[in-house]
Amino acid sequence: xxxxxxxxxxxxxxxxxxxxxxxxxxxxxxxxxxxxxxxxxxxxxxxxxxxxxxxxxxxxxxxxxxxxxxxxxxxxxxxxxxxxxxxxxxxxxxxxxxxxxxxxxxxxxxxxxxxxxxxxxxxxxxxxxxxxxxxxxxxxxxxxxxxxxxxxxxxxxxxxxxxxxxxxxxxxxxxxxxxxxxxxxxxxxxxxxxxxxxxxxxxxxxxxxxxxxxxxxxxxxxxxxxxxxxxxxxxxxxxxxxxxxxxxxxxxxxxxxxxxxxxxxxxxxxxxxxxxxxxxxxxxxxxxxxxxxxxxxxxxxxxxxxxxxxxxxxxxxxxxxxxxxxxxxxxxxxxxxxx
Numbered sequence: 517x518x519x520x521x522x523x524x525x526x527x528x529x530x531x532x533x534x535x536x537x538x539x540x541x542x543x544x545x546x547x548x549x550x551x552x553x554x555x556x557x558x559x560x561x562x563x564x565x566x567x568x569x570x571x572x573x574x575x576x577x578x579x580x581x582x583x584x585x586x587x588x589x590x591x592x593x594x595x596x597x598x599x600x601x602x603x604x605x606x607x608x609x610x611x612x613x614x615x616x617x618x619x620x621x622x623x624x625x626x627x628x629x630x631x632x633x634x635x636x637x638x639x640x641x642x643x644x645x646x647x648x649x650x651x652x653x654x655x656x657x658x659x660x661x662x663x664x665x666x667x668x669x670x671x672x673x674x675x676x677x678x679x680x681x682x683x684x685x686x687x688x689x690x691x692x693x694x695x696x697x698x699x700x701x702x703x704x705x706x707x708x709x710x711x712x713x714x715x716x717x718x719x720x721x722x723x724x725x726x727x728x729x730x731x732x733x734x735x736x737x738x739x740x741x742x743x744x745x746x747x748x749x750x751x752x753x754x755x756x757x758x759x760x761x762x763x764x765x766x767x768x769x770x771x772x773x774x775x776x777x778x779x780x781x782x783x784x785x786x787x788x789x790x791x792x793x794x795x796x797x798x799x800x801x802x803x804x805x806x807x808x809x810x811x812x813x814x815x816x817x818x819x820x821x822x823x824x825x826x827x828x829x830x831x832x833x834x835x836x837x838x839x840x841x842x843x844x845x846x847x848x849x850x851x852x853x854x855x
Contacts, residue, residue, distance in 0.1 A: 562699070565656070569663035585711035585757065591843045592671070592713055598854050599640030599846075600669035600712075603661050604632060607678035609648050610688050619679050619686065623779035628677055628719065628786040635793040640849040641673060651687030655696055662700035666708040669854070671844075672701065673715045677786070680720025682771055694718065703759035710757060713844050715764045715802075719783050723772035729818070729831035764838040766806055776819055776832050785834050788812035802844040806836050 586593070608625040633643050646657055658674070666672060674697070676685050684691040694716075703710045768785035769775040777783040788809045796805055810833060819830040 562659075565659050569659055589842065591845060592840075594670045594845060594847050594849070596670045597668045598642070598670070599849055600642070600666065600671045600673070601661060601664070601854060602636045602641040602643045602673040602675065603646070603657060604629065604636070604643055604675045605646045605649060605654055605657065605677065607648055607686060607688055610679070610686065614679075614686065614689070622677070622679065622777065624777050624782045625677050627780070627782035628777075628790075631782065631790040632675055632786060635790045635797065636673065636675075639793070639797055639846045642854040648688050650689045651692035654685075654687050654692055658697045659700045662706040662709075664708075666706070666712070669712070670849075671713040671715065672709055673717065674701075675717045675719075677719045677783075680718070680722060680775075682722045685718065685720050698763070701763075703757060703761065709762075711762060713762055713764065713802075713840060715766070717766045717789070719768045719775060719777075719786055721773070721775045722767065722769055723774070725773045726827065726830045727773055727832060728829070758839075761839055761841055764802075764840055764844075765836070766809075767835040767837075769832055770835040773832070774830070776817070776830070784813050784817040784832055785809070788816075797846055798848045800845075802846065803836070803838065803840070806834070810834050810836070 606625055606629045607622070608629075609621045610619050629645070629647075633645070636643050644661070646654070649657070654676075661672075661674075676694075676697070679686040681691070683695070684693050685697075686692075698716060700706060701709060701714050766789075768783060775783065775785065778787075781787060789806075792805050792808045792812065796808070800808075814831065814833050817832065819827055821827040
């Protein structure tokens with residue numbers, strides 16, 4: 517089909533129905549690529565992996581500082597020396613076995629990667645990039661990141677761009693459960709991020725259903741939609757916090773449904789997220805930003821595959837789940853990079 521038609525980040529069907537130039541812009545910021553220990557045994561237990569990383573941290577003399585958390589403040593403390601790390605994992609090309617079951621290369625994901633790098637850097641994050649990694653390598657990257665000393669940072673962000681299904685995302689070789697990537701950042705495993713926002717942004721399918729949408733009358737409609745997919749208390753000295761606290765998960769779609777991606781412009785969700793971060797990233801509370809993203813995706817996009825009615829004029833709505841305990845603002849910050 518022609519360039520500009522819509523692809524899907526889906527398990528079990530042909531995933532891309534757009535042409536794709538093999539050249540990407542990954543090399544533009546090679547200095548941000550993350551070095552991961554890929555020689556670990558795939559069967560290494562979490563306990564062994566954590567022990568190895570803890571030993572590495574102790575040898576580097578990077579024991580985390582004692583973390584203090586305010587009970588009375590309504591907003592997260594974003595005045596640390598550094599904004600923090602953003603781990604960006606972009607799986608765009610997949611192994612032969614996955615291609616044989618319909619998981620093709622993800623045209624347009626390089627556009628998402630480029631736009632995310634720009635917006636996250638503008639917000640002060642140090643972006644660590646991983647491209648086309650196996651499931652085990654993705655897990656290792658998360659454990660390596662969780663083992664760092666985050667005591668002088670505001671927060672942590674992990675972005676995953678890949679194929680997926682409910683509860684899992686794909687490495688270049690097989691699936692990995694999302695909970696396995698989140699696990700090392702919980703309070704009992706990553707003490708230097710206790711009380712700080714931990715944001716997971718996931719662009720991937722969560723099933724095989726499509727959403728045809730429903731027709732409504734819009735009171736402030738401004739003309740026809742184009743045919744393409746885009747349309748116009750005293751504080752105690754010690755408190756106990758749940759280990760699951762202060763997480764936010766922003767999924768590109770709801771459970772059970774496809775997530776749509778344009779081969780030339782990138783995925784709908786990441787397009788909307790980057791647009792909204794660019795316009796409101798340093799001024800608006802983050803959950804309100806994500807509500808704006810929901811509105812843009814829901815109202816401004818629909819699939820354009822006229823040769824396949826099952827995938828034509830379909831809709832999408834992102835899904836946000838959070839356990840944040842305070843408001844989150846990415847106030848303007850002087851650029852200070854972590855290395």
